[in-house]
Structure formats: C-alpha cells, structure tokens
Amino acid sequence: ASLARRKIPRGMAVVLVYIIFFGVVGTAxxxxxxxxxxxxxxxxxxxxxxxxxxTQHAWVTQLFGGGVNTFAQTEQTLxxxxxxxxxxxxxxxxxxxxxxxxxxxxxxxxxxxxxxxxDDPLGKILCSxxxxxxxxxxxSVFQKIQDKLGFWIRAQLLLSMAIGxxxxxxxxxxxVKYAAVLGLLAALLEFIPFLGPxxxxxxxxxxxxxxxxxxxxxxxxxxxxxIQQLENHILVPKVMQHAVGLNPIISIIAILVGARVGGVxxxxxxIPVATVVSVILKDLFEKxxxxxxxx
Numbered sequence: 001a002s003l004a005r006r007k008i009p010r011g012m013a014v015v016l017v018y019i020i021f022f023g024v025v026g027t028a029x030x031x032x033x034x035x036x037x038x039x040x041x042x043x044x045x046x047x048x049x050x051x052x053x054x055t056q057h058a059w060v061t062q063l064f065g066g067g068v069n070t071f072a073q074t075e076q077t078l079x080x081x082x083x084x085x086x087x088x089x090x091x092x093x094x095x096x097x098x099x100x101x102x103x104x105x106x107x108x109x110x111x112x113x114x115x116x117x118x119d120d121p122l123g124k125i126l127c128s129x130x131x132x133x134x135x136x137x138x139x140s141v142f143q144k145i146q147d148k149l150g151f152w153i154r155a156q157l158l159l160s161m162a163i164g165x166x167x168x169x170x171x172x173x174x175x176v177k178y179a180a181v182l183g184l185l186a187a188l189l190e191f192i193p194f195l196g197p198x199x200x201x202x203x204x205x206x207x208x209x210x211x212x213x214x215x216x217x218x219x220x221x222x223x224x225x226x227i228q229q230l231e232n233h234i235l236v237p238k239v240m241q242h243a244v245g246l247n248p249i250i251s252i253i254a255i256l257v258g259a260r261v262g263g264v265x266x267x268x269x270x271i272p273v274a275t276v277v278s279v280i281l282k283d284l285f286e287k288x289x290x291x292x293x294x295x
Contacts, residue, residue: 137287144279152272159235160190163197163227167204170223174216176208192267193255197228246274 130138164187171179182204189196201224208220246254251271258270 141280141283144283145276148275148279149272152275156191159231160187162235163187163190163231166227166230167200167224170227171204171220174208174219174223175212176204176216176220177211178207182207192264193251193271195255195267197224197231246271246278250274250278 164183167186168179168183171182176182182200185203186197186200189200192199201221204220204224205217209217251274254270254274255267258266258268258273260266262269
C-alpha cells in the first residue's frame with residue numbers, strides 16, 4: 001500500500017518486495033547454514049551419547065521401564081553406518097523432495113505474483129460467484145478477512161522471530177550447547193499455539209540436564225518460564241490479540257478442533273480459520289442487529 005501511494009507500479013512493487021524478501025532470507029541462510037551444518041551432526045551425536053549414558057542409571061530404567069533403552073537403540077540404528085542402503089534411499093528421496101519443493105515454490109511465487117500484481121483478483125473471483133445484489137456485502141466481508149489474516153501473519157512472524165532470538169540469546173548466556181539450533185526450533189514451533197513452546201523447551205532441558213546437571217536444568221527451565229510469561233503478558237496482548245482479536249477460550253477450542261480434524265497441520269491452521277469464521281459471524285450478527293433496529 002505504501003509503495004502504491006508512492007506511484008510505484010504494482011508489478012514493480014511486487015518484484016521489489018521479492019528482492020528484499022529473498023535478500024533477507026539469503027542473508028539469514030548464509031549466517032545460519034554454517035552454524036546448523038556444524039551443530040546438527042554434533043547434536044545428533046550428543047543425543048546418542050546422552051541417551052546411552054542415561055540408560056546406565058538404574059533409576060531411569062525403573063522410572064521409564066524399557067522405553068529409554070528402546071528409544072536409544074532406535075536412535076543408534078537410524079544413524080549407524082550399517083544402514084547405508086537406507087541412507088542412500090533416504091538421500092534420493094530427500095533430493096527428489098527438494099526439487100519437488102523447488103517446483104512448488106516457483107508455482108507459488110508465480111501465482112502470488114499474479115494475485116498481488118492484480119487489483120484484488122480473489123475478491124473479483126469471489127464476487128463473480130455470488131448474485132450481483134450481494135457483491136457489496138461479500139466484498140466488505142472479504143476485505144475484513146484479508147486484513148485480519150494479514151495482521152495474523154505479520155504478528156505470528158514477529159512473535160516467532162522474537163521468541164527464537166530470546167531463546168538463542170538466553171541459552172548462549174547460560175552456556176547450553178546448540179543454542180542457535182534450539183532457538184530456530186523455538187521460532188518454528190511458535191507457529192503451533194500453546195503447545196509449540198512446550199515442545200520447543202524439551203530438547204533444551206534435556207541437554208541442560210545431560211551436560212550441566214540439575215542446576216543448569218533449573219536455570220534453563222526458569223528461562224523458558226520467564227520467556228513464556230513475557231510472551232503471554234506482553235507480546236501476545238500487544239501483538240497477536242490486537243491483530244486477531246480472538247478470545248483465548250475460542251482459541252483453545254479452535255486448536256482442539258483443529259488437532260482432532262487435521263493433526264499438526266490442523267493446529268497450525270486453527271487460529272487463521274477461527275479468525276475467518278469470527279469475521280463472518282461478527283458481520284452476520286451486526287447485519288442482523290441492524291435489521292432488528294430498523295424494524
């Protein structure tokens with residue numbers, strides 16, 4: 001919108017946004033790739049060693065039964081050299097998936113360029129499917145949905161970057177290994193409402209305990225609790241609730257329904273879908289209220 005006000009053609013504005021976006025992503029990849037390439041293999045090896053060490057403790061076996069031994073054996077089998085054929089097959093599958101992902105990305109970029117460079121193409125398509133007398137109402141609702149979803153995406157990206165940065169800095173200060181990888185994991189899992197931060201904290205707590213003992217474990221646990229409280233009481237009210245405006249109870253119900261219907265994908269999509277439904281219902285209630293006031 002700001003580029004349009006500066007009299008920059010819409011197509012040129014989209015190209016400019018793409019250049020900036022890929023420039024930022026390329027810079028981030030250039031910074032993170034060496035760190036991840038160094039840390040991820042070490043993280044896998046450290047996990048293997050830590051699990052092997054844990055299985056030597058009698059209290060672990062008594063507490064978890066044979067579960068830890070089974071998990072450790074599975075992890076060793078997956079990453080052992082005896083699975084060369086499986087590794088090659090996995091590599092081929094990964095390469096095929098990569099090129100398929102590149103093709104899909106190019107298709108998405110072309111479609112996005114077309115949709116964004118045109119003047120509200122989705123709105124025009126939607127309006128072409130409804131009777132002419134309902135077009136103003138449908139256009140109004142669709143614009144509200146676009147605005148809400150745009151706010152949600154920007155707010156979610158901001159939250160993810162903030163949490164990922166806080167976790168990386170906090171773990172680095174405490175001295176936990178693989179802080180960058182764990183921070184990236186926290187940023188990615190931030191897209192899963194409520195449960196994502198809990199899942200993201202588990203690997204960090206595991207490495208904190210295996211490397212530094214109970215003291216480091218408690219310090220890292222306190223750090224995650226502080227970050228979570230900061231998110232719940234400052235970041236989310238200021239960023240997410242202002243952008244989306246969903247009641248927390250409605251959000252929890254939406255997440256439960258999404259998990260039931262679509263698993264992890266359903267959980268991730270639950271908030272935007274609930275946002276769309278809330279916009280439609282709110283507009284219908286307001287329209288009904290106006291009708292009753294006119295009677």
